[in-house]
Amino acid sequence: MSLNGKVALITGGAKNLGAQTARDLASVGANLALHYHSEGSKKDASTLEAELRQKYPSLKVGFYQGDLTTAGAVTQLFQDVKRDFGQIDIVVNTVGKVLKKPITDITEEEYDSMFAINTKSAFFVLKEAATHVTDGGNIITIATSLLGAFTGHYTSYAGSKAPVEHFTRGVSKELQPRGIRVNSIAPGPMDTPFFYPQESPEAVEFHRSNALGSRLTKTEDIAPIIKFLCSEGGWITGQTLFANGGYTTR
Ligand SMILES: NC(=O)c1ccc[n+]([C@@H]2O[C@H](COP(=O)([O-])OP(=O)(O)OC[C@H]3O[C@@H](n4cnc5c(N)ncnc54)[C@H](OP(=O)(O)O)[C@@H]3O)[C@@H](O)[C@H]2O)c1
Incomplete structure (x- = not known):
């Protein structure tokens, strides 16, 4: 399994799931264009850059900052990456x-x-990815396992991630002739700083108790699935993969 010579653009790629994905794709030879958003994530970007340069000195790594809630900003990101790397083979959107x-x-x-x-940002990342990703490439968007849960209080979160499933299906059909696979991954509650601020200790316990081994999903559970989709998993397209240790049934 090798992604030697390939270029992966990871949005939200400086920390948490995005950074773990960067590590996994680098381990099989992918060059990395890593986007980050806030000033707060700049430090994560510097730390990850130092780690990747030390571990994989022959790989090309670039960082790009931007708020991706406008179509113009997404277009700019893809143009900048294309200018610097010459091609984009893989897009992983973790925003x-x-x-x-x-x-x-x-x-x-x-x-x-x-x-x-x-x-909106997921839609325009898919649009630019459909325009720029090389034939035979991969496009992956991160959704949430809450799409398979019957629960309250997450209506605006699960509701705004739900369209990703349909964007994924539609775009996968449009890109079949070019051999580009388009998928989304729906992780369970994941042990990153993204998860905790809105949860009480009791809710954390509840989320834990619903998965294999009574634990939360880890970024290390999800990044290998992304790597698989970009390598041996070439027959999977148009799907939303629920990866949550049995937290939900779909
Ligand atoms: N952690 C969980 O429990 C969990 C479970 C299932 C699915 N997910 C999904 O998994 C993905 C990664 O989550 P994570 O846990 O790894 O947390 P995370 O690192 O905080 O991921 C979210 C990313 O979105 C970026 N972002 C937010 N607003 C943005 C904007 N306007 N423009 C561009 N980027 C923006 C954040 O950057 P800044 O922080 O710099 O704003 C951050 O890099 C997310 O899509 C999340 O919905 C998470």
């Missing part, structure tokens, strides 16, 4: 925002922000 609230408390501003980050 996301969570909100856990009853619908009666959700403001219009919060709704707009959730759909800008989870839906």
Whole structure:
């Protein structure tokens, strides 16, 4: 299994699942164009850059900052990566925002922000990926296992991730003639700083107790699936893969 000479663009690629994906793809030879968003993520980007340069000195690694909630910003990111790397073979979009609230408390501003980050940005990343990814390439978007759960309080989160499943199906059909696989992955509650702020200790325990080994999903559970889809998993396209240790049934 080798991704030697391939170029992977990972949005949200400086930390947590994005950084673990970068490590896994680098381990099989992929060059990395890593996007990050906030000033707060800049430090994660520097730390990851040092780690990757030390471990994989022959790989090309570049970092790009941007808020990806406008089509223009997404287009700019792809143009910059194309200019610097010459090609894009793999796109992994990990951008996301969570909100856990009853619908009666959700403001219009919060709704707009959730759909800008989870839906609009995912759509325009898919659009640019469909334009730029080389024939035979891979496009992967991260959704959530809450798409398979019957629960309250995550309506704006699961609701704004739900369109990703349909975007994935439609784009996979459009790109079949070019041999490009398009999938989404739906992780279970994952042990990163993204998960904890909105959860009580009791809720964390509940989420844990619902999966194999009574533990949360780890980024190390998900990144190998991304690597697999980009290598031996070439017969899988148009799918949303629920990877959650049995947390939900689909
Ligand atoms: N952790 C979980 O429990 C869990 C479970 C299932 C699915 N997921 C999904 O998995 C993905 C990765 O999550 P994670 O746990 O690894 O946390 P994470 O690192 O915080 O991932 C979210 C990423 O989205 C970026 N982002 C937020 N707003 C953005 C914007 N306007 N423009 C561009 N980028 C923006 C964040 O950057 P900044 O932090 O710099 O803003 C961050 O890099 C997300 O899509 C999440 O919805 C997470």
